[in-house]
Amino acid sequence: MRFHQDLESKRGTIPQIDGVIAPDIPALLTRYPKYNFTSIQVPEPALPRILQAGQGTLLFPMADSLPETPVVSRFVAKIALEAMALRLVEYTEGLSYICDEVQLDDLRNHARNGRINSWPIHIRTIYPPNGKIHGINGDLEQIVHEFDFLATDQSEWFFVMILFGVEFAINLGGPEIGGYLHWLEQNNGISPLYTEKHGGIVTMPR
Structure with a gap:
């Protein structure tokens, strides 16, 4: 790539x-x-x-093909933590929460040293790697990466990232991806980054 x-x-x-x-x-x-x-x-x-x-x-x-080792899930876990830091850096005690929150211990440890051998993540292609949308000036612009967090009705939190058209989803609370698959089933397989909250599927790069 x-x-x-x-x-x-x-x-x-x-x-x-x-x-x-x-x-x-x-x-x-x-x-x-x-x-x-x-x-x-x-x-x-x-x-x-x-x-x-x-x-x-x-x-x-x-x-x-992606390597069949923990390196991919560790990569996504690391980005998830950095994305949380980006969202919380402007809030008092925001970064302290990321460092000290017990529920994030497994995610931090996995990103650092891969202590959990199998941390399943969901990977699928959403749009072509050269997918483009019309920018503010009306010119076509390639979307390299985008991300957001998904909170399900089961109180699970997922980090969802699209990198060159490939979607990666990881559970922030532990090595379990079933809740994300259930959410996809309930929402006709749409990416959380292209729900009505984000403008709907019509905004997806082509």
Whole structure:
């Protein structure tokens, strides 16, 4: 995703990705954002075949599967805590609440060291990674990320984030996602970020 979206690290680099020059020549793609340039590295023994062909097809993955490890849920837990801090920073004792609230102990510990091996999160694609909406000036603008908190009628709190069109939902109170699935069932599968509270599904990027 970082490769396709030109997302640089703090050092100004973008991860490389592996591809194939059809039918079977391995290729390594590298972006150089400073120069707006992409290089394709191939094995030297394959050069005669490429030159002889004259033209060819380069295949590379548009997306990779998420790792089946706690790293993803820890990532979402960390963002959830930072989003809470962002919401509460202007309120007296707001940040102290995030640091000291006992009900957030498991979430904090999971974000820090992953003590809970299995913390289920709900992941689904809501709109294309390049989804755009009309901005204030009427120009089309890509939505990179958005988030909000969902409180259900079962007194459960969920953090819901959409990152390049992919929705992530995590229970703030513990490793349980059933309450979110129940909410989705009750609300025809709509994302909590596109309920009438947020302008409805018509505001979803296309």
